[in-house]
Amino acid sequence: MRALEWQLFEAGYCTHAEWAARKGGSRHRCQFPALAALIRHPDVGAILFDTGYSEAFLRATEHMPERLYRVATPVQLRPGESLREQLRGIGLPSSDIRMIVLSHLHGDHVGGIQDFPRAMLFCAQRAWDDMTRRGRLNALSKGLLPGLVIAARNRLHWLEQRPAVALPPAFSDFGDGRDVLGDGALLAVPLPGHAAGQYGLLFRETSGRMVFLIADAAWSSQAIRDGVPPPRLVTGWLGDTRTYRQTLARLHALSRNAPDVRIVPSHCSEWRPDA
Numbered sequence: 001m002r003a004l005e006w007q008l009f010e011a012g013y014c015t016h017a018e019w020a021a022r023k024g025g026s027r028h029r030c031q032f033p034a035l036a037a038l039i040r041h042p043d044v045g046a047i048l049f050d051t052g053y054s055e056a057f058l059r060a061t062e063h064m065p066e067r068l069y070r071v072a073t074p075v076q077l078r079p080g081e082s083l084r085e086q087l088r089g090i091g092l093p094s095s096d097i098r099m100i101v102l103s104h105l106h107g108d109h110v111g112g113i114q115d116f117p118r119a120m121l122f123c124a125q126r127a128w129d130d131m132t133r134r135g136r137l138n139a140l141s142k143g144l145l146p147g148l149v150i151a152a153r154n155r156l157h158w159l160e161q162r163p164a165v166a167l168p169p170a171f172s173d174f175g176d177g178r179d180v181l182g183d184g185a186l187l188a189v190p191l192p193g194h195a196a197g198q199y200g201l202l203f204r205e206t207s208g209r210m211v212f213l214i215a216d217a218a219w220s221s222q223a224i225r226d227g228v229p230p231p232r233l234v235t236g237w238l239g240d241t242r243t244y245r246q247t248l249a250r251l252h253a254l255s256r257n258a259p260d261v262r263i264v265p266s267h268c269s270e271w272r273p274d275a
């Protein structure tokens with residue numbers, strides 16, 4: 001497995017009550033950063049995993065009924081904080097991003113795809129099918145903003161069509177992965193339960209450690225360490241509670257059996273770049 005350089009960015013954050021993300025949590029409102037990863041592949045170049053919030057997300061949720069998205073989870077994105085602007089700040093123009101892997105199609109993950117018009121987009125066909133069969137309000141109620149994704153339909157490719165590969169032994173509980181690039185460097189790993197067709201991304205970093213970007217399969221590293229899921233009300237509303245808890249149990253076991261693996265949730269404060 002080729003070692004890859006990578007870096008996390010925070011593209012805005014939202015706030016909601018702790019209890020929504022953790023069973024037995026308080027009513028205190030917490031910040032949930034929208035993290036996205038930049039991964040550099042020696043041949044392919046710059047690859048993103050998710051995109052966080054963006055100007056396009058703010059426009060898409062400006063008016064009712066989509067405004068309800070921001071009422072439910074108020075979003076903070078100040079000027080200069082979008083992923084596109086931050087990447088430009090490190091000398092990476094948006095045209096240099098050639099590929100984006102989308103963990104799933106919730107608005108806080110696809111918000112920035114229009115900012116990278118030259119990037120091929122990879123996601124699960126299952127996620128697309130689930131989104132497009134829903135009406136506008138039904139999609140919105142599940143955290144989906146179909147307009148953002150449908151506008152980029154001609155750039156979408158399906159993870160299910162990438163070659164199936166056995167994952168390294170420590171990850172075998174997760175089933176087969178998908179070899180995103182065809183060279184074994186970047187493996188998409190099914191993480192069902194949170195939303196239809198959710199995938200994480202597994203690769204080796206230059207230190208030699210494995211990195212497992214797990215999107216919303218857990219909302220915090222603490223939840224993985226403890227094995228404590230969000231309440232049924234939330235996981236059942238967004239996806240499937242039983243499957244969510246199976247996936248979380250696998251992550252909990254992985255964290256114990258392979259403590260060297262960096263397991264990175266998309267919305268965990270511990271992984272904020274400035275934390």
Ligand SMILES: [Zn+2]
Binds near residue numbers: 108109
């Ligand atoms: Zn999310």
